[in-house]
Amino acid sequence: MSSYVLETENLKKDFKKITAVESLNLKLKKGKIYALVGPNGAGKTTAMALMLNILNPTSGKVKIFDKYSKVHPEVYLKVGSIIENAHFYKNLTAYENLKILSLLRNDDEDIEDILNYFSINSKKKFKNFSLGMKQRLAIAASLMHKPDLLILDEPINGLDPFGIIEVRDIFKKLSKKYGVTILISSHILSEVEEIADELIFMKSGKIIEEISKEELYKKLGSFVEFEVSNIKLAIDLLKKEGLKEDLDFKVENNKLKIYSNFNKRSEFNELFVNNGIKVNKLYLANESLEEYFNNIMR
Structure with a gap:
């Protein structure tokens, strides 16, 4: 048995003449928070989409919970995710949107509890949500089935300062108390520094450095x-x-x-x-x- 929750093996993705992700080799340990950091166009979102089987790789493999995800898609039942913008049915309420996800997963989740936890109006339609509330709903959706792995693309995008602190504390609690492994991407370096155990710097589709926060501080x-x-x-x-x-x-x-x-x-x-x-x-x-x-x- 591997000691890693998620592994990528020489993961590569080409779009026509552009290589978006190249030779991506990651190994994420249980209970750690990892931050994928890089400028726009670095390949962060594409890399996460490959890990989640949203995109097919040109080459390479993804292993989650010691199983190759292409062969064992059931591993994603224990994964929570956000990729780019929150996608929900505009004319449905927050409760109705989460209920659909619950039915698709065949889970008996307490939707009202998770909505109350994030101070989301369960009867309000998604089309009337602010950007921050949309992001809150996306985070709630990623957490409501109690996943063991979270892959979150810009999870604090659109949140106000109080919302950022709230979500940061939730992620830390999930990691330290419940052993959830978290991979996030973010452009907000101050928040990355505050929350992450390990920083993964990415440029032009490649990892150029992976370093723990303690090692980074010593280096700085x-x-x-x-x-x-x-x-x-x-x-x-x-x-x-x-x-x-x-x-x-x-x-x-x-x-x-x-x-x-x-x-x-x-x-x-x-x-x-x-x-x-x-x-x-x-x-x-x-x-x-x-x-x-x-x-x-x-």
Whole structure:
């Protein structure tokens, strides 16, 4: 048995004289959030469509849950997806649209619950939805059958800031608590940085770099520096949180420099304070992901 939820093997897609995806080899692990990042025309949407069997590859194979998807299409019953724009029946309500999906899957899903969770009016017709509400309905549709794998093309497109935070928290919970594997594409680098465990940079149909967020921060020279009243106790607390000295953090000039778990800086600060440690200084050194993105794309 493979330890990967999704694998692509030399996946390629040609459109006449244009190669949209070339030699795509991905291996996604259970419970991780992956972000497919690249400029318009990089091949992100085409790659996802190939994974979902919406497009036929010119060559190569897709394996999901250790089964080749062409031979075992039933694997897609455990996959949730959004590709490009939300597609629903315009003259049907939100409830009616989700009910059709439920009947097609032969599932007994609580549609009202998922609509209430996303604050969607079940009786409102899709044609009267705003862009943000359409995207909320698309996310609700991708989640209502409790999938083990999510493949989402621009899932936060059109959402307001509160909606983005809400969806981000949902994805993190699905990943960490329920072990759902998530592959998203996005142009919003700040959100990608916030949510993803692994970043996959794509250009001209090819993967040019795949890197974990911790490795990226080290590469960028990013770190959080704490100046605290009791450095020994602070070190012990970090170790109890699973961080390893010299790998995740270092002590330099009687100051703590934390290189991993970068987005937990506020939690570390709270941890120190709750344990009687005074935080005299907190310094954030964070080079721009946008600059890194621009450089790697060149």
